[in-house]
Amino acid sequence: MNRSVDPKKVNSELFTLTYGALVVQLLNDLESVEDVNKHLDRMGYNIGVRLVEDFIARSSADKCYDLRETADKLQAAFRMYLGISPSIANWAPAGDEFSLMIDTNPLTEFVELPDTCSNMRYSAILPGMVRGACEMVHLEVSSWFVQDQLRGDPVTELRVKFIKRLEDSVPPGED
Amino acid sequence: MDVNTSKREICVAVIGKENAPLYLLTADPAAELQFHYTVHTALDVVEEKLAATGKTAADSRELYLGALYSTEEHRVFGYATNTKIKFIIVVEAANVSIRDNEIRTMFRRLHAAYTDMVCNPFYLPARPITARAFDRTVRQMVTGAS
Amino acid sequence: MMSSKSKPSILDRPLSRGKSEVSLSLFALLFAEIVHYTHNRVQSVSELQNRLSEMGYQVGIRMLDLIVVRERNLKRETKILNILLFIKGTFWKTLFGKEADKLEHANDDQRMYYIIEKEPLVNTFISVPKDKGSLNCAAYVAGMIEAVLCGSNFPAKVTAHWHKGTTFMVRFESSVLARDAQVDTR
Numbered sequence: 073m074n075r076s077v078d079p080k081k082v083n084s085e086l087f088t089l090t091y092g093a094l095v096v097q098l099l100n101d102l103e104s105v106e107d108v109n110k111h112l113d114r115m116g117y118n119i120g121v122r123l124v125e126d127f128i129a130r131s132s133a134d135k136c137y138d139l140r141e142t143a144d145k146l147q148a149a150f151r152m153y154l155g156i157s158p159s160i161a162n163w164a165p166a167g168d169e170f171s172l173m174i175d176t177n178p179l180t181e182f183v184e185l186p187d188t189c190s191n192m193r194y195s196a197i198l199p200g201m202v203r204g205a206c207e208m209v210h211l212e213v214s215s216w217f218v219q220d221q222l223r224g225d226p227v228t229e230l231r232v233k234f235i236k237r238l239e240d241s242v243p244p245g246e247d
Numbered sequence: 248m249d250v251n252t253s254k255r256e257i258c259v260a261v262i263g264k265e266n267a268p269l270y271l272l273t274a275d276p277a278a279e280l281q282f283h284y285t286v287h288t289a290l291d292v293v294e295e296k297l298a299a300t301g302k303t304a305a306d307s308r309e310l311y312l313g314a315l316y317s318t319e320e321h322r323v324f325g326y327a328t329n330t331k332i333k334f335i336i337v338v339e340a341a342n343v344s345i346r347d348n349e350i351r352t353m354f355r356r357l358h359a360a361y362t363d364m365v366c367n368p369f370y371l372p373a374r375p376i377t378a379r380a381f382d383r384t385v386r387q388m389v390t391g392a393s
Numbered sequence: 394m395m396s397s398k399s400k401p402s403i404l405d406r407p408l409s410r411g412k413s414e415v416s417l418s419l420f421a422l423l424f425a426e427i428v429h430y431t432h433n434r435v436q437s438v439s440e441l442q443n444r445l446s447e448m449g450y451q452v453g454i455r456m457l458d459l460i461v462v463r464e465r466n467l468k469r470e471t472k473i474l475n476i477l478l479f480i481k482g483t484f485w486k487t488l489f490g491k492e493a494d495k496l497e498h499a500n501d502d503q504r505m506y507y508i509i510e511k512e513p514l515v516n517t518f519i520s521v522p523k524d525k526g527s528l529n530c531a532a533y534v535a536g537m538i539e540a541v542l543c544g545s546n547f548p549a550k551v552t553a554h555w556h557k558g559t560t561f562m563v564r565f566e567s568s569v570l571a572r573d574a575q576v577d578t579r
Contacts, residue, residue, distance in 0.1 A: 081414035082514065085366075085459060086488050087423065089452040092368025094427050097448060101434065115426040119419070126418045153419040178415060182366035184378050189369075197423075308468035310461075329461050329469045330454075330544045355462075362458040372454060 084155065088181050095194060109193045116200020117207075123153065124205040135209070139234050142211060143170050146202060146232070154178055158230070171218065174228040185222055194222055202232055210238040257321075258282040258337035259385050261361060263373045264330065266290055270376040274389050286335045289315045289323045293333055296325070310358070311351050326354040332361065353388060360384040421518040428519060428530050438525050442532035442553070449536025457541045460487050469545075473565065473573045476547050477506055480538055488537075489514045494558070504565045508538065511558030529553045535561050 094115075098108045127149050143160045150172065151157050158172040179195045199215035206213045212235040219225035260282070261270040273282050292315040312325040317340060326334040334357050338345055364370060364381040376382075428445070435441045460483060461467045467483075470476040481493040499505035513531040521528050531553040538561055539551040548566040553559055 080417035082417045082420045082490070083488050084413040084415045085456065086452070087415045087420045089366060089368070089455050090420070090423065090427070090448075092366075093448045093451045094423075094430075096368045096451070097444075098430075111430070115423075115430070118426055118429075119422045122422055123418065153416045155413055155415055178413070182363055182368070184367050184369065184380065186369050308471060310467075310469065327469070328458070329467065330458060331546060359462050362455075362462045365458050366455045368451070 084178050085181075088178055091179055091197070092183065095192075099189070099192075105189055105192045109191075109196050112193070112196035113200040113203075116197035116202075117204035118200075119197070120201035120204025120206075121208050123149075123201065124208040127152065127205070139167060139170070142206065142234075143172075143232070146172060146205075149205070150174075162229070162231075164233075168234040170232055172230040172232065174230060177221065177228050180222050180228075183222060193217060193220075195220070195228070198230060202230070206232075207238065212236050212238055257339055257389065258285070258335075259357065259389055260286045260335040260337075261357075261376060262286070262290060262333040262335065264332060265373070266294075266333075267373070269332075269374070270381075270385075272382070272385050272389055282337060285321060285323060285337055289325060289335050290333065292316055293325045293327060293335075297327055297331075311354055313347070324350050324354070326358070328358060328361075334358065334361070356388065357385070417514070417517065421515070424515050424530070424533070425518050438528045441528065442530075445530060445532040446536035446539070446552075449533040450540040451536075453537030453540030454544050456484070456488065456537065457544050460484060470547075471576055473506075473547065473569065476542065476545055477508070477563070480541055481508060484541060502564075504567060504570055506563040506565075508561040508563060509557050509559070510534075510561070513553075513559050516559070527555070529555055529559060531559045531561070538563065 095108065095112070098111050099105070102108055102111065127145075130152065131145075131148060147158060147160055156174060156176060156178065158174045160170055161173050162171040163169070177195060177198075179197070183194060185192060185194060195217070199217065202215040203213060213232050214235060215230060215232045217229065218231045219227055219229040221228045257274040258278075259270075259272050260268060263269050268283070268286070271279065271282065271286065273279050293312060296312050296315075310326055310328060312327060315323045315325045315335075317323070320340055321337050322340050322342075324336045324338070326336075328334075334354055336350060336353060336357075338350075360381050364376060364378045365372065367378060370376075370378065427448070428441075431444050432441055435444060464483065470479060477496055481496045485491065485493045493508050493510050495507070495509040497507040497509065499507065510531070513534055515533050516530055519530050521530075535551040535553040539549060542549040542551070542563070542565075547569050549569065550564050552562050554562060
């Protein structure tokens, strides 16, 4: 891929409102809020898988050797793609878990969840993206929200947990 | 009621494109019905002003419509967005210190708060407004609390 | 200038947040997911375009309010040409960082206008399968244009076509033309 290093930008409200229209469409189409959550997560995964290529091309990122480097890369990616700088916090003592603390989540800028959707994970696309992107660089992680400003928490906290390193899965005979 | 109250406006209403009331807040809840009538009367004046804009010069296309009418007790001001949503603000007639400029600013704040509310993907346009953030903002305007 | 004799309140806070942006790649990938999802739920190209257009409408109607609140001097538009120039100019610039390439009036149909954009931003990462050659995902943008027109009281139908890049065909209801003529005569 031969794209410029300085990535092109688009109005964040176009992004925010497009995402909102998607969530409402899913809610109209699908049986349950739980299904909406799953779809958003899946879409996030698909986006993450493709976005990581873009990220590597632009940031000439090296391989990550430990989770701390991964955390830094994720932080840089949030800045590059969403224009926000989450802080990294709450490391687990074993060093296999950390949180991205998000002050202003552009996805939820205008959102008030209706009472009927109290179990909706509105921003579920974000943990999906983290999972997809990490998987492409051979890290299996799980990711979920611990706090969410949409539910009245003071900050939005996205947890990332390392599960295992994935083997290079080069199909046999294609080396 | 305390005469020296710092209340600036005593009723704020949002009216839909087809003139259905979407939101109404008064400083004194007991007077709500009365203000529904006040606002309803104001809408006739708004409609006249809007109809006139088709024929007169460009300056009447401004969103701020100015003072709509006055009674012994109240002064009523209006504002119509480009999407034909109407905002009505009622102040006490006794409150003579309030300037046109301030009313104008209040309407712009109201418009901004309304817009943020509309941008909530779960809000369906033309439905009554129940959003908490919007209500908070208007309450601040009406009670002067911050 | 506002005097600041009253205590700081809601009235003193800035009206709008600063202009913020996200990456085009992220937006384009999100849009690709939307197209993919929608594609799986419909039977035909026209159904797909309709659904994209409806989603675009929801975004456009909200963007319209946002833009009018932010731009200090905007007025209610009452003329067809002015609202079209607003779409080609301010609206396009806010959303896509540039004006639309062209605005044309059809020679043979008074009600018909064309907004032409060589490479709509939403199509950045979309490659249309060969068997769906007529599919233009800029139907999403067509829905936004329609929202701005209908929201501003210029009822119209807007569709996206592959022509000179992408051409958005704007067809106004005849009542709109009649009104426009009236405004003209004064």
